[in-house]
Amino acid sequence: MAKLNARDEARRSAREVDGNNRADYSEALERGLLVLTAFDHSEERLTQAQLARKLELPRATVRRALLTLTHLGYVIPDDKAYRLGPKVLTLASAYLTTNPVSHVLQPVCDNLAEEFQASCTAAVLDGAAAVMIARALPRHTLPIGQGIGFQVPAVRSALGLVLLSGLDEESRHRHLATHSGLDEKAMATLETKIAEVATAGHSYVANEVEAGFHSIAVPLRRWDGTSIAALNVGTAVERMSEPEMHERVLPVLRETAGKLQPHLV
Known part of the structure; x- marks a missing residue:
């Protein structure tokens, strides 16, 4: 063999x-x-x-x-x-039409995109990627390939780091060992970073997935407290400063996540 x-x-x-x-x-x-x-x-x-x-x-x-x-x-x-x-x-359609979370989150993303004039995305963890299940841009057509189903690297994105922070330590270590491709030292550093995200309850990332772009994300938890998705707002760094992301956007994301929790199953 x-x-x-x-x-x-x-x-x-x-x-x-x-x-x-x-x-x-x-x-x-x-x-x-x-x-x-x-x-x-x-x-x-x-x-x-x-x-x-x-x-x-x-x-x-x-x-x-x-x-x-x-x-x-x-x-x-x-x-x-x-x-x-x-x-x-048809594969994506089957997922979206049978997944109530997508139906709940799409109008939320639409509203937040208009409020902040920035992209708003909800994503779930799938192997090495955070996969978008709802996404909106303010009064713009989504670029081809960057809508629902688009993927970003989990270990480099605000969405992905929040999703990884929702795993328990053992599951997180096993997931990273399988999907990150990092050596032991780099993986230990990443696990420390993810633990800090879990403690903070949010993740902020700038210039990682795309140069000149930053985003901030929070976990979305279902009724029993289990983290099932992540929600973020992202924009060009010249449009909104890092302090604005933390002081203006983050409180709204947290409030939105709290309101969504009873509706997520």
């Missing part, structure tokens, strides 16, 4: 810690989904070879996944490359 690479070894270890029976786990399905999520706004078209390199998978594995996804309509051949097909939208 071929030796697992570090990423797959970490995934398998995580499954064992979670108590799953490896015989019940479909690695073929996992790899098919990895192929789907490899496409993004910076890489809209990818060849088999590019996908194999990016995902560190054998080309034969990628080829089988692409042929299956093409047959199902989720990817479309484009010359010698592939791109996502419109059917992928």
Whole structure:
């Protein structure tokens, strides 16, 4: 049997810690989904070879996944490359139409975006990313690829740090070991930073995800106090100062989160 690479070894270890029976786990399905999520706004078209390199998978594995996804309509051949097909939208639609949290948060984001004339986003944790489930910009069309479903790195974004702070210490350590790709020293530093976010109850990040942009985020908790999402406001640093973010925006985000709590399940 071929030796697992570090990423797959970490995934398998995580499954064992979670108590799953490896015989019940479909690695073929996992790899098919990895192929789907490899496409993004910076890489809209990818060849088999590019996908194999990016995902560190054998080309034969990628080829089988692409042929299956093409047959199902989720990817479309484009010359010698592939791109996502419109059917992928049905996956997002299914999530949004069955997830009451998105319905509750979208009007909240709309209102906050208008109030502060800044972007407002709600996100959940998904592996190494914070994934947007509701988003609004003030009187602007969202840039393509930066609306619902757009991802930002969890360890570098205000949304992501707040989401990670909602995990208990053991779960947080296991999550970072699996998804961060950091060595032990860097991970220890990050865990200290996340613990500080948990104590403060918010996270402020500037010039990390995007140069000249800063944001501030708070956790969204459901009725029993469990953190299930994060809410942020972000804008260009020249539009709003850091003191304004803390003194003007943060109290409103906290008040909004408190009002939302009884409605989140």
